[in-house]
Amino acid sequence: MPELPEVETTLRGIEPYLINQRIAGLTVRNRHLRWPVDAQLERKVQGQIVTALRRRGKYILISLEQGHLIVHLGMSGSIRVLTPDIAPQKHDHVDLLTAAGRVIRYRDPRRFGAWLWTQQNPEQHVRITNLGVEPLQSEFNSEYLYQQSRKRRVKIKTLIMDGSIVTGVGNIYASEALFRAGVRPGRGCYRVNFAACQRLVDSIKLVLDDAIAKGGTTLQDFTAIDGKPGYFRQMLLVYGREKQTCYECGARIRKVVIGQRASFYCPDCQQ
DNA sequence: AGAGGTACCTGGCAGC
């Protein structure tokens, strides 16, 4: 479900309910997420004030007076803001209760997500240190992508989805950005020239910005913190459109598998 | 060191 725009949408949604708020309590109903949830987490966050929230890649960093929560939504995670009278459902694994009487409720059916805890600077945490550059920052630019692409022998779609190169470009937006840049996903990254790297960088930023502005993409079960879906889905030009006609040229959209992930492209618009 | 495959887990859907 969540790629960078969905994570950003979630972060912006929960921030007003958490920033400068005191944590009245934490409830963990299922500790078996991607990594076991710290057995002492409830005690560690209890009574603390949230001092900052930010995003790094697809991780949400929630800073408290002492220590930091590192939250990841995995493939199927979502967070909503509710009131305590609403009963948790089957896959609602974690609740953060604020002193103001809000429940920040984490749902994750597949449990690929994470709730990690660190006392150190979260930027130094092993899950964060190895992340590549932020795609929406100026450090991600055509020179950077071009240089990285010269060092590797993978397909270009695999390169832009490699979180140690650039973090946050997931499967949907990778296909979408490659279409807008006119680059085939299966092209060897070392064969993508500088001009195409430039277009690709621009397309990635454009697509992510646009998706954030529309509240993310909802395919099956992504909801914003109010439970409403995102509206980027109608903006998808190739993802999930196998055998349908290209909006640009009318050719049939093709599906190929790259790195075990479905990839969509227009054989005429993309070389 | 880099590339590619596997694993984690549940639910939805197509096909029979």
Place this chain on the structure above:
DNA sequence: TGCTGCCAGGTACCTC
């Protein structure tokens, strides 16, 4: 209707 198999937005970790 019910079963089976496949697929899904991510990414860490294994082997070669």
